[in-house]
Amino acid sequence: MKEYRLEALKRKIKEFPSIELICRPTPLYPLEKLNQQARGTKILIKRDDLTGLAFGGNKSRKLEFILADALKRGADTIITWGAMQSNWCLQLAAAARKFGLRPVLLLFKSYDVPAIYEGNVFLEYLLDAQIEIKESEERGKSVNQDKALELLEELAARERAEGYRPYLVPVGGSTCGGHLDKPLGALSYFQAMLEIYEQAAAVSALPDYVVIASGSGGTQAGLLVGAKALGLKTKVVGICVSDKKEEFLPVVKQIAFDLVKMLELEIQLDNEDFILFDNYLGAGYGLITAEIAGTIRNLFKTEAVLLDPVYTAKAMLGLIDLLKRNYFSSNDRILLVHTGGTPALFAFKDYLLSQLSAGQ
Ligand SMILES: Cc1ncc(COP(=O)(O)O)c(C=O)c1O
Structure with a gap:
């Protein structure tokens, strides 16, 4: 080796x-x-x-490469998903704003999570990120990746219809999916x-x-x-x-x-x-x-x-x-x-x- x-x-x-x-x-x-x-x-x-x-x-480090990829591909919008208090979503929204991209977030909420505009969501609101909230199916479990990507694709289609150029990235910026192919x-x-x-x-x-x-x-x-x-x-x-x-x-x-x-x-x-x-x-x-x-x-x-x-x-x-x-x-x-x-x-x-x- x-x-x-x-x-x-x-x-x-x-x-x-x-x-x-x-x-x-x-x-x-x-x-x-x-x-x-x-x-x-x-x-x-x-x-x-x-x-x-x-x-x-940790997501700040990941976004140094992921955002560079989005910019290289000419995106003007970045779309991702996460749990209601996703740290990834906040970091992505902040990094996106710094580099002139529109952050669009799909947040999955289980019935007993804290009030909406608290913690990370409050900061995302301050960043004026576009936030969509969906009920998640199971409490204490991560969201099904395929299902989330499907919903993300629907969101992206809407964005494209409005004239935006979205870059889709899966939760956490770890697995390949959406536009993240590496x-x-x-x-x-x-x-x-x-x-x-x-x-x-x-x-x-x-x-x-x-x-x-x-x-x-x-x-x-x-x-x-x-x-x-x-x-x-x-x-x-x-x-x-x-x-x-x-x-x-x-x-x-x-x-x-x-x-x-x-x-x-x-x-x-x-x-x-x-x-x-x-x-x-x-x-x-x-x-x-x-x-x-x-x-x-x-x-x-x-x-x-x-x-x-x-x-x-x-x-x-x-x-x-x-x-x-x-x-x-x-x-x-x-x-x-x-x-x-x-x-x-x-x-x-x-x-x-x-x-x-x-x-x-
Ligand atoms: C604070 C924090 N620590 C650790 C992790 C896990 O990192 P990874 O998703 O790369 O496994 C996350 C992911 O969301 C996180 O927000």
């Missing part, structure tokens, strides 16, 4: 057009107070919640792995594990392919936030294989490289449990870092539990990538408060 030098991989990335949306590198540092309780294991955090675009998050979202996390490598190597702190919340799969696939191409031993651990492992694993694999192909990398990906845990799903996608609320409070109290209730709190919950179960060795370095999502905290405020007060 081939090992690539950093500069060679950077050159490969440069072959794909990108726009500048984020401040990089995002900070990477140890969580000192947490580490005092962790008996030798060192936990570090990479603050991709501080990318600098509309409250930050794994450009995952490419950005391949690039982020190079950034992690440079930051960590400078302080001799290469992580043994990178832990992330995995939702549409692009972040995990990109980090994994990046680590493999660099020849690192670093393992990438995905904590499922919406789907069970058996449904989700093939999605992550497909994105990773597509990325290897797109970058023409001579590397091998084995089954054991794809690590996913689905036992921290709690009650389902976007549903708040007492453990999630407690995890958010604990990290805010100890490290002054705010997690979000749908993604990063589940990742942290998983990390801490795996630590307790001795999944990691005592001297391992574990890097949690904070992938953003904090505006949703405000939308889920009542759920969080009730879980916190019930636990007291």
Whole structure:
């Protein structure tokens, strides 16, 4: 299996057009107070919640490539879908506005989600994004991709009839679909792995594990392919936030294989490289449990870092539990990538408060 030098991989990335949306590198540092309780294991955090675009998050990185593709194709409108409190939709709308595109969002609402103009939706409203709301069929489950793409096509037909040139992109910017015919979202996390490598190597702190919340799969696939191409031993651990492992694993694999192909990398990906845990799903996608609320409070109290209730709190919950179960060795370095999502905290405020007060 081939090992690539950093500069060679950077050159490969440069072959794909990108726009500048984020401040990089995002900070990477140890969580000192947490580490005092962790008996030798060192936990570090990479603050991709501080990318600098509309409250930050992993989607800012993905959009640097995806929006560049939309602009290259002459689009004037960008259409996507997501859950009601989708961080992706907010990031896409903000990035679109910055580059002169009209954001059109199809949001799927389950019957018990918080009031409409809260959190991310409030910010999308401020951005004057065009918002369409549909009832989703199942509570705590992700929306069926094929069905959502069908609805997106209908929306796009309407936009075309009005004279616009829409660019369609699936939720999360991870899987190919609509106009996104290459794994450009995952490419950005391949690039982020190079950034992690440079930051960590400078302080001799290469992580043994990178832990992330995995939702549409692009972040995990990109980090994994990046680590493999660099020849690192670093393992990438995905904590499922919406789907069970058996449904989700093939999605992550497909994105990773597509990325290897797109970058023409001579590397091998084995089954054991794809690590996913689905036992921290709690009650389902976007549903708040007492453990999630407690995890958010604990990290805010100890490290002054705010997690979000749908993604990063589940990742942290998983990390801490795996630590307790001795999944990691005592001297391992574990890097949690904070992938953003904090505006949703405000939308889920009542759920969080009730879980916190019930636990007291
Ligand atoms: C805050 C946050 N973290 C993690 C993820 C998961 O990233 P991916 O969709 O690339 O798996 C998302 C996706 O929406 C997110 O919003």
